[in-house]
Amino acid sequence: MFSVVMAGGSGTRFWPLSRREVPKQLLDITGEGPMVARTCERIAPLCRDEELILVLGQSHLGAVRQLLAGRPVHLLGEPVGRNTAPAIGLGALAAAHLGCRGAVAFLPADHYIADPKAFLDALRVAANVAEAGGIVTLGIVPVRPETGYGYIRREAEPLEMEGEAAYRVLEFVEKPDLERAAEYLASGSYYWNAGIFVAKTDTILTQIRIHLPHLHDALMRLAASLGTPGFETALKEIYDGLESVPFDYGIMEKTREPVYVLPCECGWSDVGSWESLYELKRGEHDGEGNLISGDILSVDCRRSFVSAEEGRLVACLGLDNCLVVDTQDILLVADLRRSQEIRKIVDRLAADRRQKYL
């Protein structure tokens, strides 16, 4: 089975640890190793290295090549980020070029999965379903009324498709408020949208042709150069003219193909913010709910996340819901509950052209 790992994120969410040159997917955020390497290891039982395609930022090619040294995976370097629709299209095109005619799994490179076996089982079933056509998404069974994720609503009754409990999707729902999120959780008919898709290459490319014809044209122009020395130049030309479009918005919400959701309980997290990482590492919290790494002296602190690089002492007094990230050249101090807003800081630095801090 082919897989396309999407590793093109710009990594502002873990700033200042993540930077343009070292985005989240290249970092060991969770303690299991660099996320992109972990994603490639996780999928290995389903997918030989020769069937593994990574779509990533061109400037990260060298770093990823090192992380995956000796593994004959396929790396595709995007000259600029154009969100997931072009990345998935490019991945599908490459898979088809490599001879794939069956279902392909499209996987973000920077997610955490506590139970890889449950995850792989779900992908196997999803592949079976997708072989018959349509697009299958993994639906993460919600465990709390999360307002930070999009949701997938399913039909009441499962399909009887090869005995697998897949459902038809009724709709994709934007991030809800807390009240709605609680309703979704209670209903049992909603799943978290993890952005994990399984579909055959020609299903993907056909849907792109119908709903994103400009992208399809570009991919077709690129097809001729695949595997030739002219590929990089062609890729650059084409990407310059592409729009940024998320696959969810560009295809999934519009397609008339059947869309299925396969419920999955695999301990998934998108690790989308410092707070999300803090929650993920609940097992490492101290008695007052602090998550601490480095040379930290803490007095009367609670529910705080303090991370410091070696060589400096960090003293904390009376903190509550505080995030402290101390790196060589940047110190971040924030309300932990607002760690989603770190982008505001990165945007300000970009506007001020302070490149060395991006």
Next chain:
Amino acid sequence: MFSVVMAGGSGTRFWPLSRREVPKQLLDITGEGPMVARTCERIAPLCRDEELILVLGQSHLGAVRQLLAGRPVHLLGEPVGRNTAPAIGLGALAAAHLGCRGAVAFLPADHYIADPKAFLDALRVAANVAEAGGIVTLGIVPVRPETGYGYIRREAEPLEMEGEAAYRVLEFVEKPDLERAAEYLASGSYYWNAGIFVAKTDTILTQIRIHLPHLHDALMRLAASLGTPGFETALKEIYDGLESVPFDYGIMEKTREPVYVLPCECGWSDVGSWESLYELKRGEHDGEGNLISGDILSVDCRRSFVSAEEGRLVACLGLDNCLVVDTQDILLVADLRRSQEIRKIVDRLAADRRQKYL
């Protein structure tokens, strides 16, 4: 007029900026220069350098000598800190030895005074009162219901002593709770105790003889060596055996000499904590009440105090009542309202024998 400047503080209150080797009185906390130098400048119109005695920690002699280079002041280095009663006793002994028979001003080295003229005027009056005997304290007219200071309660009617508005002191009061502090403020009969005293040398030494006879014996043994090469050795021997006693507790609360308070409105602050410094610099706050120095990028912060040394970027998001002090080797993040408790951190470091951070 002789003055004794007490510069023996250990400087934990402004940790991590202040350290054992560079306590608060040697730092430029307020932006007017090192506090001990500023204190010596302030008193200069009243007191020639030859009449100025500084009592300070022995390990700071070199630094203070540099700060006051070229000024023929007298420096007395205490081998260990024993609080203010021994320091005042030593200062009085030295002043007497230098020929002083009149009133001496005893001044902490690390206070801020917005209106030096009002301060000097008060000292002049205090000296006049003290020439007739007794001990005169400056009573700072309170401007808010402060719970961080001790108070001085006066009699209802002023003395008619050379036409000066001095009052007899009824009692010295410990730091009050907020309710009491508000009563004190409203009553008009209470002043902040700034630890600033004026008295003749023999009044001081007599009171020490009566209430701290052990200290008096020690000072008398020391007297013979004043101005001789054996002084330092004698001082060390004597200090080793002394108890730590605050002058307030050891003398002022017990004396049967007349004690006077002279009201003073000079914009005084003991600058006793980061929060106190934050309040003092109200004029430099931004629109959201933040006090910021260094390369700080702040988003949605209020009433926070962020201070960083050069060479690092500090980004702050959503902070409220937060204190951030970023130095070369230590970062402190604290609830600004609890900056009085920084001692807890320093105590822990001392208990862990982490000398380089003290």
